[in-house]
């Protein structure tokens with residue numbers, strides 16, 4: 001599971017700036033898609049090849065437990081409870097405030113790893129300014145400047161140092177016989193537990209009554225269509241005896257972790273309601289994570305013609321960036337459409353783990369150029385020479401050549417279309433990376 005780091009601190013200390021700094025360096029395939037809403041409070045980040053999730057919390061004012069402020073404090077508490085490490089941000093220019101003490105007191109009761117980030121420290125003589133922050137009893141402050149990008153790497157390294165990380169595991173070829181890791185994601189009440197219970201109800205081969213493992217993680221083996229699956233910690237669900245039920249509190253962090261941990265995500269939408277903004281957020285995260293995805297339009301049995309039209313419209317406007325995902329009409333309650341859903345899951349997985357041999361990719365590249373060469377940009381003419389596969393789930397194509405930084409997004413999409421068509425990719429995002437010889 002990806003570790004989760006929560007950013008906590010009073011208003012205006014620089015949490016959002018730090019959040020943006022930590023998350024922005026992603027190879028954002030998302031940037032190419034218009035209309036994609038991004039949940040700016042949760043982000044994916046990477047340091048030295050290690051991936052983690054960052055959560056930005058609202059302000060935190062434990063003294064005013066009413067209204068919006070109370071709600072924010074509640075969310076902050078939840079974020080801290082779900083985090084593996086907390087970065088407590090303070091402002092060196094403003095010095096210590098009473099609220100900082102309140103937050104420190106709260107954090108000390110949480111028994112979490114806490115790092116103190118003394119922000120806005122650019123161009124300041126460190127030691128005397130930082131001394132007062134020892135009072136918080138959180139340990140040595142790490143001087144950083146979120147705005148200028150100083151000290152952030154070592155802060156994150158300290159935050160992540162306790163989490164085991166196997167660098168080789170990232171690069172290893174996926175084992176073709178390993179179970180396919182499957183997550184079911186969606187808002188509360190879309191029918192996740194109903195679907196999973198329908199699956200398990202049909203299950204005769206594999207007993208899932210195994211004692212739970214670490215951290216209330218749920219992992220249930222399943223077998224379908226001759227393939228082994230593993231239902232992973234099921235975003236927002238909990239096992240109760242032999243059935244799954246939704247947990248009272250929808251946890252974005254758990255959803256994000258489940259998505260990150262999966263090979264294929266079944267994203268459920270309530271067909272009677274249409275695609276909500278929250279659905280679009282989850283979908284955006286699935287896209288960003290690069291996971292294969294199948295859209296299950298649930299409660300189809302309860303839709304009328306008007307609702308189907310509304311649904312169609314909301315898919316077009318809110319999920320335009322997931323065009324590659326197959327749409328399945330299902331009823332978890334009536335158990336219809338489920339076998340088509342399994343086929344789509346398998347197809348998405350096959351696409352996500354497709355093998356793309358270098359000669360084939362290079363041939364496709366040459367064909368593409370013959371069809372339409374990349375445009376000259378001033379005195380630079382991008383020249384693509386060959387391509388190789390750089391990864392799976394999602395498929396990554398690395399194109400080598402010269403002046404490739406001048407290739408436009410439109411041309412990149414054109415190439416993607418050619419690759420997708422040839423390898424018949426369905427249900428998986430794909431990435432293209434350009435590497436220019438110096």
Ligand code: GDP
Pocket residue numbers: 009010011012013014015016017018119120121122144145146147148
């Ligand atoms: P938040 O309310 O904690 O999320 O704080 P913001 O990220 O919105 O930042 C509050 C203000 O502090 C903004 O005006 C930022 O530009 C400024 N700020 C953030 N980081 C730094 C920094 O490293 N140095 C300086 N000088 N200002 C910063």
Ligand code: GDP
Pocket residue numbers: 186187188189190191192193194195245246298299300301302330331332333334
């Ligand atoms: P979860 O919160 O996503 O796990 O949702 P549940 O599985 O608990 O389902 C929420 C409600 O939707 C329950 O009342 C279900 O009976 C109902 N429901 C689930 N699937 C379907 C379906 O396919 N059709 C209809 N009509 N109702 C459904």
